[in-house]
Amino acid sequence: MMWGRRIFAAVLSLLVTLVTGWGVLALWFQLSRPWALAFGAAWCLLGLAVLAVTLIPQGRRYWRQALLACAVGIVAMGAWWQGLKPSHDRVWADDVSQMLESHVDGDIVTLENVRNFEWRTETDYTPRWETRQYDLRKLESSDLILSYWMGPHIAHTLIAFDFKDGRKLVFSLEIRKERQESFSAIGGFFRNFEQVIVAADERDIVRTRSNVRGEQVYLYRLRARPEQLRAVLLDYLERAEKLRQHPEWYNTLTSNCTTILFELARRIAPGLPLDWRLLASGHFAEYAYDQDALAPDHPYAELQQRGFINERAHEADRSGADFSRAIRTGVPGIERP
Structure with missing residues (x-):
C-alpha cells in the first residue's frame, strides 16, 4: 500500500511538473513580457501548491481544494490556448x-x-x-x-x-x-x-x-x-x-x-x-x-x-x-x- 502511494505521488508530481513547464513556456511565447511574467508566476504558484499537497504529509488535508484549483487552472489555460488562431493579417518579413x-x-x-x-x-x-x-x-x-x-x-x-x-x-x-x-x-x-x-x-x-x-x-x-x-x-x-x-x-x-x-x-x-x-x-x-x-x-x-x-x-x-x-x-x- 505504501509503495502504491509513493508511485502515485511520483507520477502525479511528474505530470504536474510537465504541465507547469508547458504552461510557462506557452505564456512566455504568446504574451508580452510583463503579462507573461505575471501569469507565468501565478501558474508556477499553482503548480507548486499542487506539488506541496502531493508530497508534504501536512498538505494532504487540502487535496480537494488543490485539485479544484488545478482543474480550474487547466480549463482556463486550455480555453485560452484553443482561442489562439493563426492569421494572415500581420506585418510579415x-x-x-x-x-x-x-x-x-x-x-x-x-x-x-x-x-x-x-x-x-x-x-x-x-x-x-x-x-x-x-x-x-x-x-x-x-x-x-x-x-x-x-x-x-x-x-x-x-x-x-x-x-x-x-x-x-x-x-x-x-x-x-x-x-x-x-x-x-x-x-x-x-x-x-x-x-x-x-x-x-x-x-x-x-x-x-x-x-x-x-x-x-x-x-x-x-x-x-x-x-x-x-x-x-x-x-x-x-x-x-x-x-x-x-x-x-x-x-x-x-x-x-x-x-x-x-x-x-x-x-x-x-x-x-x-x-x-x-x-x-x-x-x-x-x-x-x-x-x-x-x-x-x-x-x-x-x-x-x-x-x-x-x-x-x-x-x-x-x-x-x-x-x-x-x-x-x-x-x-x-x-x-
Missing part, C-alpha cells in the same frame, strides 16, 4: 510577405508570387516576386536539398524540380516570420509562427543558404518517374492553396519542412515507414537512401561527399557561372551538363 497562388490549366501551371530575391547579405537584398509559367510535360527530374543550420542532426529540407528547358523551381515549407522576428525551435512548439509554402528560384532560396548565411548545403538526385514528380508538385500547389485560404500554425515536431515532404511522398508510396530520421531532419537523406529514393550504385557516404555544394556555389559567384549547373557538377545521378 519581406521574404515571406507574399503567398504562392497557382492556376492549373491542363499541363500548364501559372504561379504568382514566385520569389526571386537578389541576396547580398541577410539584410541587404533586392526583393522580386514574379509570375511564372511551367509546362508539366517538361518536368523531368527532382533533387533533395538539405541545408544544415544547427549542427549535424537538424537541417532544412527543400525539393527542387528540374524542367527540360533548364529552369528550376524549389519548394520549401517555412515559418512565416513577422518583421523583426527570428526563428525559435522551441517557439515552434507553442504556436509562435504561422507556416507558408515558398516557391522560389533556385538562385534565391538555395544560394542565400550556401553563400549568404554560410549554411552547409547538400544536394541529392532523387529517383522518381516524371508522373510521380508531377503528382508531388501538384500536391505542393494544393497544400499552398489550402494555406492561402486557411492559415495554419507551424509546429517544430509535426508540421515542418520534412514532415510535409514525407506526407506528400506517402501519397505516391503509401508503404513508406515512419522513422526517427523524420524528426532528426539532418538524417533525412539517409532515410531516403534506405528507401532506394536516391541515385543508385553509390554508397551513401559518396553521395553525401559529392553532394556538398558550398565550394561550387561560391565559385559560381566568383566566376559568374550558371548557379544551378555549377552546384550539380559531379553529383551522382546527374548527367554532365
Whole structure:
C-alpha cells in the first residue's frame, strides 16, 4: 500500500511538473513580457501548491481544494490556448510577405508570387516576386536539398524540380516570420509562427543558404518517374492553396519542412515507414537512401561527399557561372551538363 502511494505521488508530481513547464513556456511565447511574467508566476504558484499537497504529509488535508484549483487552472489555460488562431493579417518579413497562388490549366501551371530575391547579405537584398509559367510535360527530374543550420542532426529540407528547358523551381515549407522576428525551435512548439509554402528560384532560396548565411548545403538526385514528380508538385500547389485560404500554425515536431515532404511522398508510396530520421531532419537523406529514393550504385557516404555544394556555389559567384549547373557538377545521378 505504501509503495502504491509513493508511485502515485511520483507520477502525479511528474505530470504536474510537465504541465507547469508547458504552461510557462506557452505564456512566455504568446504574451508580452510583463503579462507573461505575471501569469507565468501565478501558474508556477499553482503548480507548486499542487506539488506541496502531493508530497508534504501536512498538505494532504487540502487535496480537494488543490485539485479544484488545478482543474480550474487547466480549463482556463486550455480555453485560452484553443482561442489562439493563426492569421494572415500581420506585418510579415519581406521574404515571406507574399503567398504562392497557382492556376492549373491542363499541363500548364501559372504561379504568382514566385520569389526571386537578389541576396547580398541577410539584410541587404533586392526583393522580386514574379509570375511564372511551367509546362508539366517538361518536368523531368527532382533533387533533395538539405541545408544544415544547427549542427549535424537538424537541417532544412527543400525539393527542387528540374524542367527540360533548364529552369528550376524549389519548394520549401517555412515559418512565416513577422518583421523583426527570428526563428525559435522551441517557439515552434507553442504556436509562435504561422507556416507558408515558398516557391522560389533556385538562385534565391538555395544560394542565400550556401553563400549568404554560410549554411552547409547538400544536394541529392532523387529517383522518381516524371508522373510521380508531377503528382508531388501538384500536391505542393494544393497544400499552398489550402494555406492561402486557411492559415495554419507551424509546429517544430509535426508540421515542418520534412514532415510535409514525407506526407506528400506517402501519397505516391503509401508503404513508406515512419522513422526517427523524420524528426532528426539532418538524417533525412539517409532515410531516403534506405528507401532506394536516391541515385543508385553509390554508397551513401559518396553521395553525401559529392553532394556538398558550398565550394561550387561560391565559385559560381566568383566566376559568374550558371548557379544551378555549377552546384550539380559531379553529383551522382546527374548527367554532365
